[in-house]
Amino acid sequence: MAASAPSLPEQLLKSIEQNRIPPCPAILQQVVTETRKTEPDLRALAVIISADAGVAASLLKTVNSPFYGLPDKAHTVQQAISLLGIRATANAVASITLQRALPTPPQLDRFWDSSMKIARLSGWLAQQLQARVNIAADLAYTFSLFRDAGIPIMLSRFPDYHATLQEANTCLLRGFTEIEEERHSTSHALIGYLLTQSWWLASDTCKAVRHHHDCTLIATDNRVLSVESGNLIMLAQLAEYLLQQTSGQCHTREWDKMGEAICTRLGLDDTALQELLEQARDLPLGDD
Numbered sequence: 001m002a003a004s005a006p007s008l009p010e011q012l013l014k015s016i017e018q019n020r021i022p023p024c025p026a027i028l029q030q031v032v033t034e035t036r037k038t039e040p041d042l043r044a045l046a047v048i049i050s051a052d053a054g055v056a057a058s059l060l061k062t063v064n065s066p067f068y069g070l071p072d073k074a075h076t077v078q079q080a081i082s083l084l085g086i087r088a089t090a091n092a093v094a095s096i097t098l099q100r101a102l103p104t105p106p107q108l109d110r111f112w113d114s115s116m117k118i119a120r121l122s123g124w125l126a127q128q129l130q131a132r133v134n135i136a137a138d139l140a141y142t143f144s145l146f147r148d149a150g151i152p153i154m155l156s157r158f159p160d161y162h163a164t165l166q167e168a169n170t171c172l173l174r175g176f177t178e179i180e181e182e183r184h185s186t187s188h189a190l191i192g193y194l195l196t197q198s199w200w201l202a203s204d205t206c207k208a209v210r211h212h213h214d215c216t217l218i219a220t221d222n223r224v225l226s227v228e229s230g231n232l233i234m235l236a237q238l239a240e241y242l243l244q245q246t247s248g249q250c251h252t253r254e255w256d257k258m259g260e261a262i263c264t265r266l267g268l269d270d271t272a273l274q275e276l277l278e279q280a281r282d283l284p285l286g287d288d
Contacts (some may be wrong), residue, residue, distance in 0.1 A: 016193050019186065020157060022101040024199045027052050028093055032200045035090045045086075046078035048091065058096040059089070066284055067120055067141070088138040094199055095119075095145050102149060103156040111151065114249065119144040119283040121239035124283060128276065132232040132266055143205050144236040146196050147212050150188030153195070158184050169252045176213040176254065189213055208232040213254070219261035234262045242280040 015021075023245045024032075034040050050056050056077050063080040064073050074080035081089045101114055122144040123137035154161045161184070168179040177187035193210035208229040211217050217225050218233060225233075241255040263273060 019191055019194060020153060021191065021195050021198060022153075025097045026092075028097055028199060031090050032092050033084050040086050042078060042081050042086075046076070049081075049089075050077045054100075055093060055096050059092055062092050062096070067123060067137075086137070091138045091142040091201075094201060095142055098145060098149060102152045106153075106154070108152055108155070111148075114243065115145055115148060117243050117247075118147075118236060118239045120285050121280060121283070122235045122244055125235045125239055125242075125276070128279075129235070129266060129285055133235060135228065135231050135235060139202070139205065139228075140232060140235050143199070143208055143232040144239060144272065146192060146201065146205070147209055147236055148188060148192065149195055149209075150191030150193075153191050154180070154184065154186075154188050169250075172253045172256055173240055175215065187213075187284070193240075204228040205232065212236065215257045215261070218258050218265070230265075234266060237262055238266070238282055239278075242277055243285075245277055246281045 027048065031045065034045050034048060046114050059077060059080050060074055062068070063070065063083055068084075070083055072083065074083050084092060084257060104112070119141045125143035126133060126135045126137045126140035151165070154164075158164070164180055164183050167211065168176045171179060177189050180187035180189075189210055189212060193206055196206040196209050204226050207225060211225060211229070212233045214224075218237075237254060237258055240252070241259060243249065244255075263269070268276070
């Protein structure tokens with residue numbers, strides 16, 4: 001039976017409109033509709049993606065990149081889908097369409113560069129720590145790219161959000177989103193959560209975006225986060241720490257708040273963390 005186009009609850013639609021969240025791109029809606037069928041048609045999926053030359057080219061670049069490390073190169077969209085699989089293809093399309101759907105002023109170039117590198121590091125960490133986290137690399141990559149997607153939207157909505165970011169990034173004694181909510185009655189985590197919901201990302205990914213600054217949830221067992229959501233958050237935060245240490249980028253205080261709990265839950269002692277840091281220095285994280 002053919003799957004109907006997905007629809008969103010009315011309350012979610014209102015929240016999306018109020019927060020100026022970009023609608024799910026048409027190509028992603030079509031991809032989601034096809035992948036949710038009982039028997040998805042790879043040829044139909046290839047036709048959908050090939051209709052957008054930019055997405056098709058980016059998908060081929062993605063699947064042929066060192067990130068996936070596949071032994072065979074894809075020369076067509078259908079070959080790319082066959083190599084990636086249905087879920088990873090849908091995640092790739094979501095990631096590809098994200099940046100062009102959000103506000104992209106020149107001052108955000110560094111933000112996107114950092115987000116991409118953190119996403120690649122997260123995917124690599126998922127592979128390195130597979131026995132401990134049981135997270136697929138494409139899921140870790142997608143979450144990490146969407147994790148802070150609410151920031152460009154907040155910047156476009158609130159002229160003084162730069163000052164909020166500066167305080168939230170440097171404050172150790174208060175939560176990141178606590179500062180945002182005090183100043184703007186919302187947070188980039190909530191905005192990102194609404195975005196991922198409206199873009200039909202997996203439920204565990206959406207929950208992880210919503211709570212990725214909640215230090216208490218990371219440090220304790222709880223019923224709010226699934227194991228997968230918690231592991232996604234920890235991988236991305238560890239990836240951010242590795243990037244800051246290896247690149248000399250400005251350091252936030254999130255690792256100071258969560259690092260000890262993350263290492264404990266992932267079973268990483270100082271030696272293991274240092275080994276990951278040394279390996280991360282040699283990774284090709286730039287454009288492929």
